[in-house]
Amino acid sequence: MTVKKVPKATLQRYPLYLKALRRLKKNGVQRIMSKELSSFVDIESTTIRRDFSFLGNLGKQGYGYDVDRLIEIFNAQLGVDFDEKIILVGAGNLGRALMNYNKWDHVVGEIACAFDMDESKAGVQFGVQIYPMTMLEEKIPEGCHIAILTISNNIQETVDRLVACGITGLVDFTHEHFLVPKGVAVKVVDVVSSIQELVFITNSMDSKAKKQ
Amino acid sequence: MTVKKVPKATLQRYPLYLKALRRLKKNGVQRIMSKELSSFVDIESTTIRRDFSFLGNLGKQGYGYDVDRLIEIFNAQLGVDFDEKIILVGAGNLGRALMNYNKWDHVVGEIACAFDMDESKAGVQFGVQIYPMTMLEEKIPEGCHIAILTISNNIQETVDRLVACGITGLVDFTHEHFLVPKGVAVKVVDVVSSIQELVFITNSMDSKAKKQ
DNA sequence: ATCACTTTGTGAAGTTCTTAACAAATTATT
DNA sequence: AATAATTTGTTAAGAACTTCACAAAGTGAT
Numbered sequence: 278m279t280v281k282k283v284p285k286a287t288l289q290r291y292p293l294y295l296k297a298l299r300r301l302k303k304n305g306v307q308r309i310m311s312k313e314l315s316s317f318v319d320i321e322s323t324t325i326r327r328d329f330s331f332l333g334n335l336g337k338q339g340y341g342y343d344v345d346r347l348i349e350i351f352n353a354q355l356g357v358d359f360d361e362k363i364i365l366v367g368a369g370n371l372g373r374a375l376m377n378y379n380k381w382d383h384v385v386g387e388i389a390c391a392f393d394m395d396e397s398k399a400g401v402q403f404g405v406q407i408y409p410m411t412m413l414e415e416k417i418p419e420g421c422h423i424a425i426l427t428i429s430n431n432i433q434e435t436v437d438r439l440v441a442c443g444i445t446g447l448v449d450f451t452h453e454h455f456l457v458p459k460g461v462a463v464k465v466v467d468v469v470s471s472i473q474e475l476v477f478i479t480n481s482m483d484s485k486a487k488k489q
Numbered sequence: 490m491t492v493k494k495v496p497k498a499t500l501q502r503y504p505l506y507l508k509a510l511r512r513l514k515k516n517g518v519q520r521i522m523s524k525e526l527s528s529f530v531d532i533e534s535t536t537i538r539r540d541f542s543f544l545g546n547l548g549k550q551g552y553g554y555d556v557d558r559l560i561e562i563f564n565a566q567l568g569v570d571f572d573e574k575i576i577l578v579g580a581g582n583l584g585r586a587l588m589n590y591n592k593w594d595h596v597v598g599e600i601a602c603a604f605d606m607d608e609s610k611a612g613v614q615f616g617v618q619i620y621p622m623t624m625l626e627e628k629i630p631e632g633c634h635i636a637i638l639t640i641s642n643n644i645q646e647t648v649d650r651l652v653a654c655g656i657t658g659l660v661d662f663t664h665e666h667f668l669v670p671k672g673v674a675v676k677v678v679d680v681v682s683s684i685q686e687l688v689f690i691t692n693s694m695d696s697k698a699k700k701q
Numbered sequence: 702a703t704c705a706c707t708t709t710g711t712g713a714a715g716t717t718c719t720t721a722a723c724a725a726a727t728t729a730t731t
Numbered sequence: 732a733a734t735a736a737t738t739t740g741t742t743a744a745g746a747a748c749t750t751c752a753c754a755a756a757g758t759g760a761t
Contacts, residue, residue: 446691
């Protein structure tokens with residue numbers, strides 16, 4: 278079963294489904310209907326069915342979906358590739374919080390190692406080896422192509438070096454804008470942006486409420 | 490100038506624009522054309538113009554946009570409401586990292602106070618007052634409606650309490666799925682989900698490359 | 702001032718995503 | 732075994748979003 282062209286919008290919902298399914302499994306749910314899942318994740322049942330359909334015929338008419346089977350398939354599709362090496366660039370407060378996160382839930386590969394400008398930070402923290410930034414090219418794991426960026430200085434320069442090392446996916450925790458060449462995907466994770474969006478959303482909900 | 494109905498997709502790009510504009514300003518750029526900005530943020534110039542148009546006639550034909558003016562307007566629109574009180578729920582590693590973040594860039598209101606299950610954490614950290622979770626209803630600031638969630642236990646229960654206290658916007662750092670009533674907006678911020686998306690995106694880019 | 706040039710803001714076309722509606726498939730019941 | 736009741740997967744309609752294309756409005760040089 279090879280994956281058809283999955284729409285971007287669908288792609289963004291997959292992690293959400295997986296999270297919800299894991300929760301359901303924990304609650305002892307073994308089978309679920311699209312309609313039931315719908316009220317759980319607040320996405321139309323028909324959207325859910327279409328989203329799932331890109332990965333094959335996962336359900337059975339008149340029965341629904343097997344929770345275990347779904348989890349298995351999502352795990353496979355979402356790259357529970359534990360060989361997937363991820364590096365952490367920046368071992369400041371946020372970086373340390375990420376290293377200490379024991380909740381990666383065995384869903385993606387763990388952080389292989391970390392790098393930091395501050396040479397005095399070199400060593401092992403929370404079980405993760407930290408190298409000085411100068412050793413990036415030397416110590417970056419073979420075949421690694423995802424980096425988590427939690428630095429706040431020399432961002433563009435660092436990104437350029439990472440890209441030169443073969444990084445093609447960046448989880449961006451910085452608060453700055455930087456440029457990447459085509460072919461490199463960036464996923465921005467930013468509290469401030471999130472709050473801004475929320476403020477805007479809740480404001481427009483408020484004004485809508487007032488109009489009524 | 491009152492805001493027309495802004496499409497969701499546009500909304501998600503506003504923080505990105507603001508970030509880029511701040512960067513441009515720092516680089517000494519005083520005026521910018523949509524086409525120029527386009528290559529900077531990797532969004533079509535016409536999309537940029539339409540996005541901007543929801544907030545009024547911000548540009549001048551034959552001239553472009555004034556960077557300062559844009560920043561000002563985005564600041565205003567994205568709720569640089571410094572009275573906007575934000576609470577932090579959960580003062581663990583991640584929570585502390587957020588409290589210590591000095592990079593909120595004067596863009597959104599600061600964290601007003603924090604709450605944690607662990608009563609021994611009560612006190613002041615990084616200049617933020619931490620209260621025990623039991624005092625939530627008592628100590629939550631007047632008119633506060635945004636909360637950052639970095640807890641890992643009793644999530645649903647805590648969310649319910651927050652909603653009862655008038656919270657209408659949640660920045661969700663937990664790795665669990667929870668339910669909120671209509672009218673409450675949730676913005677999920679999740680490294681794992683981000684990595685999953687990245688893995689998927691970069692994988693499909695790879696297979697596309699192979700086909701060619 | 703006039704004219705050539707540039708760039709915005711926006712109708713209209715095109716694309717992508719969502720939802721309604723229903724045939725096909727399966728379960729459950731009699 | 733046949734029938735009723737579900738629920739999936741998908742076709743087609745609708746909504747949301749993006750992009751094209753160009754009139755309108757400005758700039759800047761002569």
